[in-house]
Amino acid sequence: MAYTREDWEAAKADLMSIEKERLALLEPTSKAYAAACHRLDEIEDDLPESTGRCEGCDKPIFEGDPHYNYADGVTTCGNCAPMLSELVDQYKQYSRSAVAVYEELGFETSEEVIKAAESLELDLQENGDRRLLASYLED
Ligand SMILES: [Zn+2]
Structure with missing residues (x-):
């Protein structure tokens, strides 16, 4: 079965609506997550050279x-x-x-x-x- 433009637009709208929900769920942890990523980067950048x-x-x-x-x-x-x-x-x-x-x-x-x-x-x-x-x- 060949999909139509309407099928694509409906599927895309569904996806975008779910994406908004997902971002809202991530928001409460985003600052702590960014800080943890930064800390890990800092440590990895400064490991002994023999590592x-x-x-x-x-x-x-x-x-x-x-x-x-x-x-x-x-x-x-x-x-x-x-x-x-x-x-x-x-x-x-x-x-x-x-x-x-x-x-x-x-x-x-x-x-x-x-x-x-x-x-x-x-x-x-x-x-x-x-x-x-x-x-x-x-x-
Ligand atoms: Zn390994």
């Missing part, structure tokens, strides 16, 4: 916090860190990929990616699955 950022959830990663560094330089917090099994799947895909991704991952050759995939898989078989909370492949 990182999770690329998964944007949470600051303080020195000593559990985290994970991917080979391509992406860092995640402990909650967003990958499981070993996820990394094994990822590296298996990389090593089968026709596109050379090894440079983006910080490897010199595609053979190194294949070796890393094999080594991760062996670790998974021998030690079981777990969340990776250290700089796993950087050593």
Whole structure:
């Protein structure tokens, strides 16, 4: 069924009327909300330089916090860190990929990616699955 201009105008008027109600509901908290946003910005702007950022959830990663560094330089917090099994799947895909991704991952050759995939898989078989909370492949 094709909608008419009248259908659109009625739907738009409904939406605008609900939008007014929503803004009225938010109004009592708007000053406190703005102040809380400002405070958080202030703190985030002045964190120690050694503080990182999770690329998964944007949470600051303080020195000593559990985290994970991917080979391509992406860092995640402990909650967003990958499981070993996820990394094994990822590296298996990389090593089968026709596109050379090894440079983006910080490897010199595609053979190194294949070796890393094999080594991760062996670790998974021998030690079981777990969340990776250290700089796993950087050593
Ligand atoms: Zn995170």
